[in-house]
Amino acid sequence: METPTQTGVSLLDMQIVEALLIASDIPLTPDRLKECLDEGHRIDLAGAVEALNARYERGKHAFYIMPVGKGFQIVTVNTFETIVRNFINRNVRARLTYAALETLAVIAYKQPISKPEIERIRGVNCSAVLATLLERELITVSGRAEAAGRPLLYVTTDEFLRYFGLASPADLPRTRELNELFRTGEHAPQDQRSENETPLSD
Amino acid sequence: METPTQTGVSLLDMQIVEALLIASDIPLTPDRLKECLDEGHRIDLAGAVEALNARYERGKHAFYIMPVGKGFQIVTVNTFETIVRNFINRNVRARLTYAALETLAVIAYKQPISKPEIERIRGVNCSAVLATLLERELITVSGRAEAAGRPLLYVTTDEFLRYFGLASPADLPRTRELNELFRTGEHAPQDQRSENETPLSD
Amino acid sequence: MSYKIHLDVFEGPVDLLLYFIKRDEINIYDIPITKITRDYLEYLDLMTTLNLQIAGEFVAMAAMLMRIKAQMLIPRIKEAVENEEMEDPRSELVQRLLEYRYFKEIGGELQKLEARHAGEFPRRPDWSYIDHDIQPEDALSHVSLFDILNAFRQVMDRLPADSVPHEVNVESTNITEQIDFIYSHLNREPRVNFSTLVRSIRSKVVLIVTVIAILELMRTQRVRVTQNGIFDDFTIENLEPGA
Numbered sequence: 001m002e003t004p005t006q007t008g009v010s011l012l013d014m015q016i017v018e019a020l021l022i023a024s025d026i027p028l029t030p031d032r033l034k035e036c037l038d039e040g041h042r043i044d045l046a047g048a049v050e051a052l053n054a055r056y057e058r059g060k061h062a063f064y065i066m067p068v069g070k071g072f073q074i075v076t077v078n079t080f081e082t083i084v085r086n087f088i089n090r091n092v093r094a095r096l097t098y099a100a101l102e103t104l105a106v107i108a109y110k111q112p113i114s115k116p117e118i119e120r121i122r123g124v125n126c127s128a129v130l131a132t133l134l135e136r137e138l139i140t141v142s143g144r145a146e147a148a149g150r151p152l153l154y155v156t157t158d159e160f161l162r163y164f165g166l167a168s169p170a171d172l173p174r175t176r177e178l179n180e181l182f183r184t185g186e187h188a189p190q191d192q193r194s195e196n197e198t199p200l201s202d
Numbered sequence: 203m204e205t206p207t208q209t210g211v212s213l214l215d216m217q218i219v220e221a222l223l224i225a226s227d228i229p230l231t232p233d234r235l236k237e238c239l240d241e242g243h244r245i246d247l248a249g250a251v252e253a254l255n256a257r258y259e260r261g262k263h264a265f266y267i268m269p270v271g272k273g274f275q276i277v278t279v280n281t282f283e284t285i286v287r288n289f290i291n292r293n294v295r296a297r298l299t300y301a302a303l304e305t306l307a308v309i310a311y312k313q314p315i316s317k318p319e320i321e322r323i324r325g326v327n328c329s330a331v332l333a334t335l336l337e338r339e340l341i342t343v344s345g346r347a348e349a350a351g352r353p354l355l356y357v358t359t360d361e362f363l364r365y366f367g368l369a370s371p372a373d374l375p376r377t378r379e380l381n382e383l384f385r386t387g388e389h390a391p392q393d394q395r396s397e398n399e400t401p402l403s404d
Numbered sequence: 405m406s407y408k409i410h411l412d413v414f415e416g417p418v419d420l421l422l423y424f425i426k427r428d429e430i431n432i433y434d435i436p437i438t439k440i441t442r443d444y445l446e447y448l449d450l451m452t453t454l455n456l457q458i459a460g461e462f463v464a465m466a467a468m469l470m471r472i473k474a475q476m477l478i479p480r481i482k483e484a485v486e487n488e489e490m491e492d493p494r495s496e497l498v499q500r501l502l503e504y505r506y507f508k509e510i511g512g513e514l515q516k517l518e519a520r521h522a523g524e525f526p527r528r529p530d531w532s533y534i535d536h537d538i539q540p541e542d543a544l545s546h547v548s549l550f551d552i553l554n555a556f557r558q559v560m561d562r563l564p565a566d567s568v569p570h571e572v573n574v575e576s577t578n579i580t581e582q583i584d585f586i587y588s589h590l591n592r593e594p595r596v597n598f599s600t601l602v603r604s605i606r607s608k609v610v611l612i613v614t615v616i617a618i619l620e621l622m623r624t625q626r627v628r629v630t631q632n633g634i635f636d637d638f639t640i641e642n643l644e645p646g647a
Contacts, residue, residue: 011262019264019282020289023525025227028289036288059261060213062221066533075533080221086238087222088531096547098555105556122559164549171346173354173553175560180329225529268524276527283523290525298518301415304511311510323503325416325461342548359548366514367521375513 009047017048027071045072103129107139108160108172112153114145130154138163211249219250229273229360247274269369271360298334305331306362309341310374314355316347332356340365417465418504420447425501432501435494437476441469472497582610582617590627590642598638 020028020036030045037043049065049072056064066075076084096104103126106118118126133139142155156169166172222230222238232247239245251267251274258266268277278286298306305328308320320328335341344357358371368374414420424443425432448466451458475481475493484490492498589596598618605611618640621627628641 015262015264016282016285019278019286019525022265022276022527023278023286024290025528025530027530032289036285055261059257060217062217063224068533073530073533074224076221076225080218081534083218083238084221084225085534087225087234088534090237091226091228091234092531101547101551102555102559105552106559108552109556121563123562164547164552165345166549167345171352173343173549175553175557177354177553224527225531225534227526227528265527268521277524280521280523283525286523286525290528297522298515300511300515303514303518304415304507307507307510307514311507323500323507325418325465325500325504326459327461336550343550343553345549364526365521366517367524368517375510375517 009044009051013043014048014051016043017045018052021065021072021074024073027068027073029069029071032071097129099124100129100132104133104138104156104160107133107154108156108169109175111155111169112142112145114147114151114153116147116149116151117145118154211246211253215245216250216253219245219247220254223267223274223276226275229270229275229364231271231273234273268364268367270364271370275364277364298338299331301326301328301331302334306335306340306358309335309356310358310362310371313357314344314347316349316353316355318349318351318353320356415508416459417444417462418500419508420444420462421465421497422501422505422508432498432505435498437469437473437494441466441473444469468497579613579617579620582614583621585614586617586621586627586640587642590640595639595641598640601640 016037017028017033020033026032028045033043033045049067053065061077062080063074063076065072102122103118106121107113110117110121115126115130118130130139134141137157137159139154139160140157141152143153144150145153160166161168218239219230219235222235228234230247235245235247251269255267263279264282265276265278267274304324305320308323309315312319312323317328317332320332332341336343339359339361341356341362342359344355346352347355362368363370414423421440421444424430424440425435428439430436430440445466448458448462451462472493481490481493485492586596586601589601602611602614605614618627618629621640622629626642626644628643630639630641
């Protein structure tokens with residue numbers, strides 16, 4: 001942004017649009033932009049995007065602003081698609097999903113446990129999640145339940161312990177510990193005073 | 203990137219680093235970078251970041267690359283705090299209370315540390331504060347202490363480093379050497395407030 | 405009068421002592437224990453006068469101050485301390501004050517850093533332009549022990565008060581059934597811990613009915629329930645073995 005803009009959009013407005021595009025994972029639409037601005041402040045979003053893109057291109061940046069539906073988002077230029085894809089596969093795709101975490105939590109606390117039992121507790125089908133956890137070696141099969149149909153029983157692995165930095169499954173935090181921690185916290189996270197006034201119980 | 207780089211990092215390498223930073227929501231570390239590169243291709247990550255930051259600053263961009271732990275992450279400049287907050291609906295996220303900051307200081311320097319130990323130092327109950335810090339992902343549970351009752355141990359997170367703009371735990375504000383302070387049984391020096399004011403590393 | 409302003413701003417007893425030390429420019433390594441104890445107790449009095457609740461830790465500190473003061477008054481100890489033959493009774497307190505002050509200062513530094521950086525928001529990419537099936541909102545970037553416990557807690561909280569329809573028959577129960585269930589344990593051994601008893605129970609309703617069943621057995625004096633501490637598990641003891 002070395003030179004003044006030629007599209008009539010001010011540098012400040014361009015910066016605002018750029019900051020919002022950087023910090024958000026949803027497309028920036030004219031409506032969403034308007035909601036963030038002070039009363040009376042208007043920004044020509046399409047104009048700002050055009051000016052920013054001209055600069056990104058001139059500066060040979062590795063990203064640009066792409067139109068998505070009625071809005072815009074920052075994406076990498078496709079020259080770097082392979083390396084970005086590689087990065088995402090290694091660092092993003094490998095992440096546990098919340099469903100996986102929840103299943104893992106149920107297994108960790110109730111092990112050994114069968115699939116029907118996990119599904120009863122979670123209330124949803126867990127086949128795909130169990131496959132992922134098995135593949136990542138966070139859980140393994142320990143045997144079969146005595147129950148009808150003799151379903152497989154799952155337990156957590158050493159890899160699970162390593163992943164969470166535990167010496168043994170007995171080191172898992174107890175629900176009681178969390179409840180204790182949140183007994184006061186839940187109601188007062190925003191409150192300045194109540195946060196530290198609880199007397200020591202011991 | 204109008205002019206050639208002066209740090210000896212090629213334009214291509216700068217572009218690769220920039221692309222990965224734009225595509226990532228976790229810090230880009232030398233290891234994560236290396237994994238994505240072709241055999242034999244090496245990039246001086248810190249050098250590339252320095253060159254990129256110089257350009258962002260000169261170009262008055264609304265973001266810069268912040269060192270976080272062993273890696274780097276793109277963040278927006280704080281000029282646009284209010285507007286970005288509005289956009290990403292985090293306007294309720296208040297600043298930390300003094301009790302929370304003090305507790306974080308204790309955890310940052312003594313980690314891994316248990317709740318009883320934190321409470322011994324602060325002299326007050328810390329349940330609510332710990333709950334807030336956990337909820338904001340500034341601290342996390344790392345395991346259990348060997349001590350009686352095997353209490354949970356707390357450590358600071360990467361989010362802690364990012365939130366305070368610290369490149370590493372070693373960059374924590376250091377008012378004086380911990381070991382010196384807590385060495386017992388020796389004659390302590392006269393009150394040395396003036397020695398405390400070692401400037402922050404940034 | 406200055407007390408009133410500071411009444412509710414102290415983080416705890418150590419913080420309060422540090423306030424006196426700063427206010428009176430006291431050398432932290434040579435604390436006039438008599439004076440500081442007096443100031444401290446006056447402050448507690450003031451809190452009481454104003455009907456403010458005095459937390460337990462303030463009382464504990466008062467006890468510590470009075471103990472140190474008593475020790476300092478014994479001439480023999482005083483002499484030994486001066487001749488460096490004995491540790492100063494104040495040293496533990498000094499250590500606590502120094503340690504706390506250290507972290508208080510760092511807390512202040514962190515506050516400055518927060519002011520500088522809390523307004524900087526990290527890049528949040530949407531990867532759908534690269535790959536449609538990546539849903540960033542589902543993916544967890546870093547998972548800690550705390551997250552796993554929290555996930556477990558949420559699953560358990562979600563456990564239906566009444567189970568899903570087709571399981572109602574299996575799950576639903578009544579007090580008589582749960583009394584039988586309790587006896588199925590008590591017939592094997594004269595005592596059973598509550599935690600052991602309910603280990604296999606996965607439904608809130610069944611749990612509640614079980615507790616009611618225990619109360620019923622207590623009321624009719626068929627069992628005795630004992631507990632060691634307030635938050636301890638309790639033990640259910642059969643008063644009619646062989647019944």
